[in-house]
Amino acid sequence: MLKQQIQDDMKTAMKAGEKVRLGVIRLILAAIKQREVDERIELDDAQVLAVLDKMVKQRRDSITQYSAAGREDLAEVERVEVGVIQDYLPAALTDAELSRLLDEAMAASGAVAMSDMSKVMAVLRPQVQGRADMGAVSALVKQRLGV
Known part of the structure; x- marks a missing residue:
């Protein structure tokens, strides 16, 4: 642990x-x-x-x-x-890895509109916690969902 x-x-x-x-x-x-x-x-x-x-x-x-x-x-x-x-956080995600995880999360949650952002974030959060800035991840999700 x-x-x-x-x-x-x-x-x-x-x-x-x-x-x-x-x-x-x-x-x-x-x-x-x-x-x-x-x-x-x-x-x-x-x-x-x-x-x-x-x-x-x-x-x-x-x-x-x-x-x-x-x-x-x-x-x-x-x-x-x-x-x-x-030192205790996992290695940071590259842009390519983050993009791939975002694509997978959007597919898994069936997100198509801004109202689905919470679904995408719920899938993404455990995968990127400590490996990416959650504010930047949130901005990226908003961008992908068309806001």
């Missing part, structure tokens, strides 16, 4: 004295634990990926804001955190 891998990496980072990596891993585990406590469940790999994906998105937003404010020092901290978090 991904959660166990993250916990093992925390121990490794402690032993190796990697303070920055250890701090980010602790943030990851805290976010996972928070969601487990809030929802009173044990997260599976897909749910852990969703937490990681959300963390990356938050940090990318922060990088944009820090850069716009001229705070490159803070933006760099966020970039380092993104790098560590992305």
Whole structure:
């Protein structure tokens, strides 16, 4: 399980004295634990990926804001955190792979109009979670459905 891998990496980072990596891993585990406590469940790999994906998105937003404010020092901290978090995410999808998955999802859901977008996203989400920006995927689905 991904959660166990993250916990093992925390121990490794402690032993190796990697303070920055250890701090980010602790943030990851805290976010996972928070969601487990809030929802009173044990997260599976897909749910852990969703937490990681959300963390990356938050940090990318922060990088944009820090850069716009001229705070490159803070933006760099966020970039380092993104790098560590992305170590646990699967490899990003290429445009060709994403296009193929989108075609398959549209065929599987029978989508032909914008009103079918939620059906397409329901099929796509588990396949692309953590591997593509969901905002970009949503925009691509809208484009394909003719909006």
